[in-house]
Each structure stands twice: as C-alpha cells, then as structure tokens.
Amino acid sequence: MGKPTGFLDYERVEATAVSPKERIKNFNEFHTPLSEDEQRKQSSRCMDCGVPFCQSGMTIKGMTSGCPLNNLIPEWNDLLYTGNWEQAYHRLHKTSNFPEFTSRVCPALCEKACTCGLNGKAVCTKENEMAIIEHAYAKGYAKANPPKVRTKKRIAVVGSGPAGLAVADQLNQRGHSVTVYERADRIGGLLRYGIPNMKLEKHIIDRKLDIMKEEGIEFVTNANVGENIKAKKLMADYDAVVLACGAANPRDINAPGRDANGIYFAVDFLTATTKSLLDSGLKDGRYISAKDKNVIVIGGGDTGNDCVGTCIRHGCKSVTQLEMMPKAPDERAENNPWPQWPLVCKTDYGQEEAIAVFGHDPRIYTTTVKEFKKDKKGNLTSVVTVKLESKTDEKTGRRMMVPVEGTEAELPCELVLIAAGFLGSQKYVTDAFGVELTERTNVKTAADGFETSVPGVFTAGDMHTGQSLVVKAIRQGRDCARAVDYYLMGYTNL
Incomplete structure (x- = not known):
C-alpha cells in the first residue's frame, strides 16, 4: 500500500x-x-x-x-x-x-x-x-467502447432494471447483438421508478444509457412482453431470451376496510412521483399527493424510508412508519460479530428528515394495522393499529409475530402506503413463456443455474431469486450473461 x-x-x-x-x-x-x-x-x-x-x-x-x-x-x-x-x-x-x-x-x-x-x-x-x-x-475515461467483432447472435432481454442492464452490457461487450424490452415509458426499471431522485438522480442513469446505446445496445420502451409483445415471437426471433422483470408483486395487507380510498402500494406511489417529476416537475398533478395528509407507511425497510422522505417533500401533515419487528440494538450484539452484516438500528435519510420536521422518529415498532376505517364516501379516515409479540407456532416450530389483544390504538390517516416487500414474478409474463416456478413464484432454474425449463430462455435478478439488492441483481446479471454466452457459443470468456 x-x-x-x-x-x-x-x-x-x-x-x-x-x-x-x-x-x-x-x-x-x-x-x-x-x-x-x-x-x-x-x-x-x-x-x-x-x-x-x-x-x-x-x-x-x-x-x-x-x-x-x-x-x-x-x-x-x-x-x-x-x-x-x-x-x-x-x-x-x-x-x-x-x-x-x-x-x-x-x-x-x-x-x-x-x-x-x-x-x-x-x-x-x-x-x-x-x-x-x-x-x-x-x-473521459468512462466512454463508449463498442465491441470490434460481432458474433451475429441475437439476444432479447426483458426488463431494464439492474439485472437486465447488466446482462445486456456483458453480452454486448462479448459481441452479441442485444435488444432490451421495457414495459415502462423510460429505461431503468427499479433504478428509474423504484428509487427516488434523492438517492439517484435520473440523469445519472441517462448518462450511462447513452454510452450503452453508443456501444450498440438497442432499447425498446412501452413494450409489455406477454401483452403487446408476444413471447413466442421473441423466442422465434432471437437466439436466446433473458427474463429480468423483477419481483413485481407487492405484498398486501389484508385487513377490514382494505378497499378504502387512499391506500396504495409504495411502488405505485414512488413511481407516480418520479414520473410526474420527470415529465413536468410535479406540475401536472399526476401523482399520489401526500400534501396536508396524515400518512402511515407500513413497512420499515428502504422502500418505507423512501416513502417517508417523499411524503415530507410533498408537504404531508404527519408521517408514521409501522414496523412489525422490534427495534434493532444500537450496537452489535455478541451473537452478531464482525464480519457478519451488522443487525443494528439504522436511522436513514427519511427518518432524519421526519425527526427534523416533526420532532420525533416516525417509526413505531412491533406494530401493524388491524383495521382501516373510512367515511360514507369510502375515503380513508383512520387506521386501527395493534401491537405484536413474538411467539413460537406449536405446529411448525417457527417464530411468528402475533397480535396482542387489548393493545389497539387509532391513528388519524388519509393516506396509507404499503411497503411490505414483494412476493415474486408476475404471472402473465411467466405464463407467456411457459417457464416453471418455485413455490415462491420465482422463476425456477437448476441450482446455481440461469436457464429456465424452456430451452433458450434464461432468468436473472429478483425474478430469479426474489426481492434483493441492486448490487446482487447486477451480479445475477453478470453470471446469467456468462451462462447465455456459453449456451450460444459452446464456451465463454465472460
């Protein structure tokens, strides 16, 4: 050194x-x-x-x-x-x-x-x-570097999130011709619409996409494969297809009053805000506004925090974040030594902002929603929360968080954002390609493999593993590209 x-x-x-x-x-x-x-x-x-x-x-x-x-x-x-x-x-x-x-x-x-x-x-x-x-x-070091030789092999990548972009980038550098299909109006998937600008300004994505286009990758937007683009046509037109559509099914909260107006999935809330911001600087009003509303965010992860930060920027009246699990310790526990991932309490940017604006941490731990209440017009007015405690299920032996009777509380609320994670791939896509799924509805492959049950169709990212991190999706994309290259060429130098 x-x-x-x-x-x-x-x-x-x-x-x-x-x-x-x-x-x-x-x-x-x-x-x-x-x-x-x-x-x-x-x-x-x-x-x-x-x-x-x-x-x-x-x-x-x-x-x-x-x-x-x-x-x-x-x-x-x-x-x-x-x-x-x-x-x-x-x-x-x-x-x-x-x-x-x-x-x-x-x-x-x-x-x-x-x-x-x-x-x-x-x-x-x-x-x-x-x-x-x-x-x-x-x-000028990070400039376009198109491959000097093309293999005449053609690959379709369905989905332009971090996994799909990584697959495309690797296979294009190998000399294959790659076309990326994205159902949204802009390329980027989770990076574009799932992560707020405060964490990733979108010109950063566009800067890299311009380089990838210059290197020869084709991008097609508003292409909803399985609906307006037929899966059979992709499989016929391309030498290989990679499914990288993410884990796009949000986990719901099934409680009385769930049909009330004012309850949204976090991904829809964040997507609408970012799209309106890119289209018009929020001037078109085509987003789910939290302005002057009491907001409850259900979920304590990164997405929940992003919702908190976004609601504060909208001008919400209050924001509360419900977490099912107990508060993590402030320091590493003895049974969580380095170099394990530290299971400690993290106060992220959205929570910092809530503390600055409202004077207290927005998180309430070991709590969930028991009931959504609405007025005669069906509009959300409040939520009934209940405390949770950890108990062992006698049949399975698993630890579960269960409600504690008598701990109910009612909070005023006109907007609920459900940020409780995702449950796997979307059925219309997997049905269109006829690929087998795991019990968790992720696309099934051999252990440590990427080829699906349909020859020539591969998968990568959250659609393959379930909801995870951007950096893991990129690794999935790189490894999948290697498998595709081997399938097409009989060897790989990726």
Missing part, C-alpha cells in the same frame, strides 16, 4: 449532507463530495489487511458479508491514494458494470465487512467508488 499507516493517521471523513430542513425543499441528491485531497486520504485508510473481507461476497448465517460483485477494493483504493485515477477506474469497471449506481444506492456491504471497522471506523469505500467513477466521467 502507498501509505501503510493511513488507517492510523486519518479518521474517517464522509461527504457532507445538506441539512434535513433544507434538502426537503427539492428532490435532488444532497451530499457534497469530498475534495480530491481528502478523498485520497480516505482511500489511504485501506489497510492492506491480507484477507480483504470487503470483497469476499460470502454468506454468513444467511446474510451477505462483503461485496457480491467481488470488487477489487484494496487495489482501487490504493490506486486512488497514489493518484492513478484512470487505472483505478479500469480496476473498478473490471468487476462492476454500474459503479455510478451502486456508489449511490448500495447499502455498502463492503464497509460492513471492512477489517478497519473491527476496532474503529470502516474505510469509506462507497464514497471512494463514487469519486473514481465521477472522475472517470469528468476526464
């Missing part, structure tokens, strides 16, 4: 965030990058630990530890420290198709497994990654 004592000489310094009350005035990203000099100091904290858990991507107790892409983190941290920006970019791009996305939306599994974090603060690897990719764009 360029500076063996960097982790001793320098404290961790992160990019400065705009204050909560200021940043809620718009939907822009809100972190100010470090200076080049400070960024190089931060990269010098990478300690040449010998066994870089940061890039391991292994599974410990069912949780991922380290980067699923196996990014060469110590290498490009060192190159960044020594000022070799171009080489750092090439080492980063060797394993990661979209560092401009992951450096913004990934929960930084690398940092949670950082050896430096065992007895101190982890290296700010995620910010180093962003510094490298943004510098590459600024200096």
